[in-house]
Amino acid sequence: MNESHAGTTAYEVIRVLLVDDHPVVRAGLRLLLTAARDLDIIGEAETGAEAIALARTRNPDVVLCDLRLGDGVDGVGVAAALSGRGAPAVLILTTYDHDRDIVRAVEAGAAGYLLKDAAPQAIIDAIRAAATGETVLSADQTERVVATMRTAPRRALSEREVDVLTKAGAGLSNREIAKALLVSEATVKTHLAHINDKLGTTSRTAAFAVARDLGWL
Amino acid sequence: MNESHAGTTAYEVIRVLLVDDHPVVRAGLRLLLTAARDLDIIGEAETGAEAIALARTRNPDVVLCDLRLGDGVDGVGVAAALSGRGAPAVLILTTYDHDRDIVRAVEAGAAGYLLKDAAPQAIIDAIRAAATGETVLSADQTERVVATMRTAPRRALSEREVDVLTKAGAGLSNREIAKALLVSEATVKTHLAHINDKLGTTSRTAAFAVARDLGWL
DNA sequence: CTACGAATCATCCGAAGGGATGATCCGCGC
DNA sequence: GCGCGGATCATCCCTTCGGATGATTCGTAG
Numbered sequence: 387m388n389e390s391h392a393g394t395t396a397y398e399v400i401r402v403l404l405v406d407d408h409p410v411v412r413a414g415l416r417l418l419l420t421a422a423r424d425l426d427i428i429g430e431a432e433t434g435a436e437a438i439a440l441a442r443t444r445n446p447d448v449v450l451c452d453l454r455l456g457d458g459v460d461g462v463g464v465a466a467a468l469s470g471r472g473a474p475a476v477l478i479l480t481t482y483d484h485d486r487d488i489v490r491a492v493e494a495g496a497a498g499y500l501l502k503d504a505a506p507q508a509i510i511d512a513i514r515a516a517a518t519g520e521t522v523l524s525a526d527q528t529e530r531v532v533a534t535m536r537t538a539p540r541r542a543l544s545e546r547e548v549d550v551l552t553k554a555g556a557g558l559s560n561r562e563i564a565k566a567l568l569v570s571e572a573t574v575k576t577h578l579a580h581i582n583d584k585l586g587t588t589s590r591t592a593a594f595a596v597a598r599d600l601g602w603l
Numbered sequence: 604m605n606e607s608h609a610g611t612t613a614y615e616v617i618r619v620l621l622v623d624d625h626p627v628v629r630a631g632l633r634l635l636l637t638a639a640r641d642l643d644i645i646g647e648a649e650t651g652a653e654a655i656a657l658a659r660t661r662n663p664d665v666v667l668c669d670l671r672l673g674d675g676v677d678g679v680g681v682a683a684a685l686s687g688r689g690a691p692a693v694l695i696l697t698t699y700d701h702d703r704d705i706v707r708a709v710e711a712g713a714a715g716y717l718l719k720d721a722a723p724q725a726i727i728d729a730i731r732a733a734a735t736g737e738t739v740l741s742a743d744q745t746e747r748v749v750a751t752m753r754t755a756p757r758r759a760l761s762e763r764e765v766d767v768l769t770k771a772g773a774g775l776s777n778r779e780i781a782k783a784l785l786v787s788e789a790t791v792k793t794h795l796a797h798i799n800d801k802l803g804t805t806s807r808t809a810a811f812a813v814a815r816d817l818g819w820l
Numbered sequence: 821c822t823a824c825g826a827a828t829c830a831t832c833c834g835a836a837g838g839g840a841t842g843a844t845c846c847g848c849g850c
Numbered sequence: 851g852c853g854c855g856g857a858t859c860a861t862c863c864c865t866t867c868g869g870a871t872g873a874t875t876c877g878t879a880g
Contacts, residue, residue, distance in 0.1 A: 407720055408631075408719045408720045409631075409635070409720070409721075409722060409723050410628060410631040410632055410635060410719050410723070410726070411627060411628060411631055411719070412631065413630070413631035413632075413634040413635050413723070414625075414626075414627040414628055414629065414630035414631025414632070414633075414634065415627055415630075415631070416631075416634065417630040417631065417633065417634045418626070418627060418630050502625045502627050502628070503624050503625045503626070503627075504626075504627075505626060506626050506627070506630070509627070544855090544856060544857085545856095546856075546857065546858095547856095554808060555808060555809075555812050556809065556812065557804055557805065557806050557808055557809020557810075557812065557813075559806070559835090559836065559837085560836075560837070561836085569857085569858070569859085570858075570859055570860085571859095572858080572859050572860055572861090573857070573858050573859060575837080575838075575839095576857085576858075576859080577857085577858095578837085578838080579838070579839075579840095580856090582838080587774055588774060588838080589774045589776070589837080589838080589866095590808055590837080590838090591771060591772060591774055591807055591808045591811055592772075592773060592774020593774075594808060594811070594812065595772050595773065595774065595811065598815075761825090761826060761827085762826095763826075763827065763828095764826090776865090776866065776867090777866075777867070778866085786827085786828070786829085787828075787829055787830085788829095789828080789829050789830055789831085790827070790828050790829060792867080792868075792869095793827080793828075793829080794827085794828095795867085795868080796868070796869075796870095797826090799868080799869095805868080806836095806867085806868080807867080807868090
């Protein structure tokens with residue numbers, strides 16, 4: 387009877403899957419979570435792909451997942467991949483609390499968002515809360531999300547726009563960016579125009595600086 | 604005799620001071636380092652100031668210090684504060700390997716620079732190497748540092764050039780910069796040309812990015 | 821005294837950037 | 851199925867940028 391069905395645990399034990407590309411961080415979480423007897427680490431993953439695969443075979447209740455994972459699939463991607471169904475709750479763990487990331491994580495179906503500098507107990511509490519289906523955002527973060535929605539940078543840049551702006555920031559001309567991204571120069575210019583619209587800037591240089599400061603690059 | 608003099612340990616044990624503002628990371632390091640019997644964690648600090656104080660009272664052989672620490676004093680600052688004397692070796696630990704940071708850390712007297720995604724054994728080896736006075740940089744990092752030294756910072760920007768580039772980075776046009784600095788547009792263009800010469804760039808955007816990365820703005 | 825770098829300004833010109841518009845194609849959600 | 855946003859491309863036109871050159875003034879280091 388300890389084979390759990392999706393969404394139900396056999397006991398009161400919360401099955402946790404750790405996902406972080408840093409061995410150090412995984413070790414730290416492991417150490418911290420052993421302090422809570424109701425938490426059981428049933429697996430660890432280094433990459434997003436690995437995390438998704440493990441989550442599907444081992445039925446964790448909660449996936450504790452770093453936002454940045456090195457490979458293509460980041461924490462938000464993991465949350466998105468595992469959303470719906472009788473799926474595990476995904477708690478995003480990260481170092482920085484940029485507004486965009488919180489919003490993206492929640493939109494992707496994450497159960498919550500935690501900073502790595504949180505107190506150990508806060509992390510444990512968050513896992514317990516996530517296991518019961520609660521959404522975990524600190525008061526600070528909630529305020530910030532709301533504030534962001536209201537005031538801040540219109541909306542986030544699309545993937546492609548980030549690509550273009552990154553190249554532009556590296557000093558490439560529109561033509562060079564076009565070659566690098568295998569599109570026409572016209573497309574690059576269009577993207578840059580949209581970027582300037584979204585960021586409220588009037589030049590690539592300003593856009594780059596703003597996006598940098600917002601942590602969007 | 605286990606009161607060590609600065610720079611000499613009573614036994615073969617390496618005294619390590621952990622500095623990181625994230626409890627999770629400290630826990631992880633603690634767990635990983637216990638695997639090495641010759642490493643003794645003689646203290647932990649959360650902030651740069653705390654780290655410097657502890658380092659001065661507890662004579663660690665190696666200070667393992669996160670680059671970003673939340674408060675004013677970052678890892679580089681800690682390295683700088685503890686340099687000279689019979690001081691401990693400072694190993695900078697970080698998530699990202701930006702050139703500027705490596706260079707700054709080494710210039711500040713750090714014994715080395717490690718990425719957090721390094722293998723546990725690599726971290727342990729690095730601490731041992733640092734304890735013997737070696738400088739610890741991975742092959743990749745060494746290459747990059749050398750490349751940076753060789754190609755990048757010809758010579759520093761003049762004050763005026765920094766003024767201009769800062770304005771340019773804010774997205775001002777040459778004319779606007781000229782107005783702001785009370786000079787003619789021609790002067791601004793001359794400055795920008797000199798800046799591009801010095802930084803080896805061909806556009807204001809690239810120059811801004813490079814100068815930013817070098818910490819010159 | 822002289823040489824040199826920094827700061828200032830100027831002119832010329834081709835290359836690039838940015839604004840305005842419009843169009844097609846595709847995927848997703850209501 | 852229709853609308854909407856993202857990604858793609860195009861054309862027109864004006865502004866700005868960047869390269870090349872040359873000049874003056876002013877400190878300061880040699």
